Amino acid sequence: MGLPVDTIIEGDCLEALKKLPDRSVDLVFADPPYNLQLGGDLLRPDNSKVDAVDDHWDQFESFEAYDAFTRAWLKECRRVLKDDGAIWVIGSYHNIFRVGVAVQDLGFWILNDIVWRKSNPMPNFKGTRFTNAHETLIWASKSRGGRRYTFNYDAMKMANDELQMRSDWTLPLCTGDERLKDGSGAKAHPTQKPEALLHRVILASTKPGDVILDPFFGTGTTGAVARRLGRKFVGIEREAEYAALARKRIAQVTPATADEMAVTGSKRAEPRVPFGTILEAGLLRPGDVLYCPKGRNAARVRADGSLVVGEVSGSIHKVGALVQSAPACNGWTYWHFKSDKGLAPIDVLRAKVRSQLPA
Amino acid sequence: MGLPVDTIIEGDCLEALKKLPDRSVDLVFADPPYNLQLGGDLLRPDNSKVDAVDDHWDQFESFEAYDAFTRAWLKECRRVLKDDGAIWVIGSYHNIFRVGVAVQDLGFWILNDIVWRKSNPMPNFKGTRFTNAHETLIWASKSRGGRRYTFNYDAMKMANDELQMRSDWTLPLCTGDERLKDGSGAKAHPTQKPEALLHRVILASTKPGDVILDPFFGTGTTGAVARRLGRKFVGIEREAEYAALARKRIAQVTPATADEMAVTGSKRAEPRVPFGTILEAGLLRPGDVLYCPKGRNAARVRADGSLVVGEVSGSIHKVGALVQSAPACNGWTYWHFKSDKGLAPIDVLRAKVRSQLPA
DNA sequence: CCCAGGCTTGAATCCCGAT
DNA sequence: CATCGGGATTCAAGCCTGG
Numbered sequence: 001m002g003l004p005v006d007t008i009i010e011g012d013c014l015e016a017l018k019k020l021p022d023r024s025v026d027l028v029f030a031d032p033p034y035n036l037q038l039g040g041d042l043l044r045p046d047n048s049k050v051d052a053v054d055d056h057w058d059q060f061e062s063f064e065a066y067d068a069f070t071r072a073w074l075k076e077c078r079r080v081l082k083d084d085g086a087i088w089v090i091g092s093y094h095n096i097f098r099v100g101v102a103v104q105d106l107g108f109w110i111l112n113d114i115v116w117r118k119s120n121p122m123p124n125f126k127g128t129r130f131t132n133a134h135e136t137l138i139w140a141s142k143s144r145g146g147r148r149y150t151f152n153y154d155a156m157k158m159a160n161d162e163l164q165m166r167s168d169w170t171l172p173l174c175t176g177d178e179r180l181k182d183g184s185g186a187k188a189h190p191t192q193k194p195e196a197l198l199h200r201v202i203l204a205s206t207k208p209g210d211v212i213l214d215p216f217f218g219t220g221t222t223g224a225v226a227r228r229l230g231r232k233f234v235g236i237e238r239e240a241e242y243a244a245l246a247r248k249r250i251a252q253v254t255p256a257t258a259d260e261m262a263v264t265g266s267k268r269a270e271p272r273v274p275f276g277t278i279l280e281a282g283l284l285r286p287g288d289v290l291y292c293p294k295g296r297n298a299a300r301v302r303a304d305g306s307l308v309v310g311e312v313s314g315s316i317h318k319v320g321a322l323v324q325s326a327p328a329c330n331g332w333t334y335w336h337f338k339s340d341k342g343l344a345p346i347d348v349l350r351a352k353v354r355s356q357l358p359a
Numbered sequence: 360m361g362l363p364v365d366t367i368i369e370g371d372c373l374e375a376l377k378k379l380p381d382r383s384v385d386l387v388f389a390d391p392p393y394n395l396q397l398g399g400d401l402l403r404p405d406n407s408k409v410d411a412v413d414d415h416w417d418q419f420e421s422f423e424a425y426d427a428f429t430r431a432w433l434k435e436c437r438r439v440l441k442d443d444g445a446i447w448v449i450g451s452y453h454n455i456f457r458v459g460v461a462v463q464d465l466g467f468w469i470l471n472d473i474v475w476r477k478s479n480p481m482p483n484f485k486g487t488r489f490t491n492a493h494e495t496l497i498w499a500s501k502s503r504g505g506r507r508y509t510f511n512y513d514a515m516k517m518a519n520d521e522l523q524m525r526s527d528w529t530l531p532l533c534t535g536d537e538r539l540k541d542g543s544g545a546k547a548h549p550t551q552k553p554e555a556l557l558h559r560v561i562l563a564s565t566k567p568g569d570v571i572l573d574p575f576f577g578t579g580t581t582g583a584v585a586r587r588l589g590r591k592f593v594g595i596e597r598e599a600e601y602a603a604l605a606r607k608r609i610a611q612v613t614p615a616t617a618d619e620m621a622v623t624g625s626k627r628a629e630p631r632v633p634f635g636t637i638l639e640a641g642l643l644r645p646g647d648v649l650y651c652p653k654g655r656n657a658a659r660v661r662a663d664g665s666l667v668v669g670e671v672s673g674s675i676h677k678v679g680a681l682v683q684s685a686p687a688c689n690g691w692t693y694w695h696f697k698s699d700k701g702l703a704p705i706d707v708l709r710a711k712v713r714s715q716l717p718a
Numbered sequence: 719c720c721c722a723g724g725c726t727t728g729a730a731t732c733c734c735g736a737t
Numbered sequence: 738c739a740t741c742g743g744g745a746t747t748c749a750a751g752c753c754t755g756g
Contacts, residue, residue, distance in 0.1 A: 036731060039730090044746080046747090093459070094731065097462075104422060104456065112489045120749040128510060129510065130471045131525040131526060131747090165489050166480070274522075277518075277555075282537070286588070302621055303615070306514075507733090625745090627733075631743080674743075675744095677742085687745095721755105722755095724752105727750090727752105734745100736743105737739105
């Protein structure tokens with residue numbers, strides 16, 4: 001059987017993969033189940049319920065079962081890849097370590113791990129952990145030192161304001177009109193990926209006309225972006241509903257002219273510098289004293305970047321407002337530290353930290 | 360043998376770990392060998408040679424050998440951890456996936472993976488990949504649903520300008536004066552971590568006085584920051600040179616006072632004030648009426664601190680939940696009393712009582 | 719038509735001490 | 738160890754509604 005290009009194969013991922021010919025695709029992009037292992041319901045502070053990913057396809061009996069599944073589909077993907085091909089897999093801390101080990105053990109050669117920093121992640125509602133604000137992608141060639149993989153270095157550099165593209169990408173979640181809805185207006189797929197992410201992946205690691213295989217096609221983000229960028233795709237999807245939506249979606253895509261392929265700009269976030277960073281950088285130490293411009297009011301710095309005056313504590317802004325009985329206060333310009341040249345605003349420390357951050 | 364606190368144990372990591380007592384440390388921070396599999400020398404565009412990590416301690420024969428080593432030291436660390444303890448491990452894509460799987464397989468429970476975004480990474484000189492601009496840390500508790508790990512949520516939030524701290528941390532590499540040099544002015548250790556990174560780790564996940572074990576102590580960044588923040592450490596280091604440098608470095612650190620170590624505390628830790636106390640203090644009287652924020656629902660206060668609405672009575676929380684048909688409710692913020700300035704939440708009365716409690 | 723303010727939502731391993 | 742119940746907990750975007 002030849003390779004069924006620009007087609008969605010409906011059915012089990014493994015069985016479908018086994019029917020594809022050896023060395024026939026240029027790139028694999030895979031967004032497998034994450035095996036989340038969630039507990040009970042999670043309520044927001046306003047008591048609304050978080051719409052959890054509790055679909056049957058994300059349930060595995062054990063790590064062993066997940067590993068076996070992972071190795072099986074990865075092995076087939078490797079067989080189907082051309083010798084100069086490469087693979088991308090996306091995941092979270094729940095599964096990505098297991099995926100990474102399988103990738104290495106099967107003989108792939110990791111080129112980068114990429115961090116997708118979400119500009120608008122869901123917060124940690126209960127205050128129990130750090131906000132889980134990123135996902136991880138692994139990019140690997142078929143083998144170490146084999147035939148050369150594709151990397152469009154200059155296109156990536158161009159897309160990043162002429163600086164080398166880094167391993168951390170800041171992109172928003174898939175929301176708004178881009179997010180596919182079902183008949184009732186609810187999201188059609190629980191984990192639809194943003195097209196911007198696929199845009200960067202495909203632009204970085206394929207050439208026009210290349211064939212991209214996505215064994216967990218879902219609602220077809222890979223196919224839609226591939227088509228828009230003048231690449232071909234092969235999708236595998238078990239759920240008929242998702243496949244139908246994907247077909248409709250891809251049919252609406254107009255392939256871009258060479259012209260239009262230029263850049264989706266990378267939103268560069270303001271380098272906000274929290275006051276706590278000043279302490280981490282060692283520019284101030286816990287216990288140091290800050291003064292108001294005239295040196296009258298004094299406050300003590302704590303290790304977490306809060307200030308203390310008498311009984312009250314809070315951020316540099318809050319405490320600054322408080323000691324002045326003002327409605328608000330810019331702590332960066334109000335508070336001063338003692339330097340060898342007398343009192344200086346802590347804003348100069350922020351400037352020092354900023355000068356070490358990427359633009 | 361007891362736990363040798365604020366000490367560097369010179370010797371093999373595994374042998375030393377085996378001598379430490381069960382359930383004796385609060386936190387493990389580990390920066391193990393990354394098992395970098397470098398090819399030949401790497402040259403910069405100007406033909407200067409990149410100073411690679413090619414130390415013998417970073418060489419392993421195979422993935423299997425690295426896995427066996429990883430599991431061995433992780434297993435000992437888990438034994439040595441208290442039941443409410445936690446572990447941090449830092450690595451790059453070369454090893455972090457293998458570490459992560461070992462962590463999961465040994466029964467640790469991953470809490471977050473944290474991305475350290477380097478603000479000043481080494482560029483990719485060959486233009487063959489994305490600039491490798493981050494490393495990954497895994498934070499895991501000793502077991503799933505075991506005794507509660509330490510997370511100073513409020514301190515982290517304060518250190519991040521009152522926004523939840525996210526899983527991506529932007530920090531510069533260890534350079535300048537902080538970077539230890541050997542006699543000839545070359546860097547003393549190839550992978551010295553920045554103190555800012557340890558500052559955040561330790562502030563987030565330990566309490567003052569806690570003991571932090573670092574089985575790959577190197578030049579003692581963990582020890583130096585632990586000492587500065589009023590924590591204790593146990594370091595294990597095989598290379599006598601590194602250990603000597605670490606000792607000298609740590610001796611120069613001035614520990615923070617208890618005062619200086621204090622950070623923003625959590626509300627959960629504040630003393631409980633039963634609602635009845637508000638009545639006992641005369642701040643409200645039996646028969647007074649409380650209102651929901653918009654003034655629509657009203658409830659009558661009884662002498663024992665219960666509320667009555669129509670036929671039902673109960674705690675401020677229960678009745679609050681009931682009148683809203685909500686699964687839960689914080690009565691302190693939901694119910695309001697009539698003051699001369701309009702409706703005010705009864706939480707201000709609790710604050711009044713708390714401020715009069717003995718320290 | 720625009721703007722301000724409110725509502726909704728996103729791959730989430732999401733409370734904790736007292737009894 | 739399970740249960741009970743007090744009461745703590747959210748950020749950025751996009752969409753909608755009302756003025």
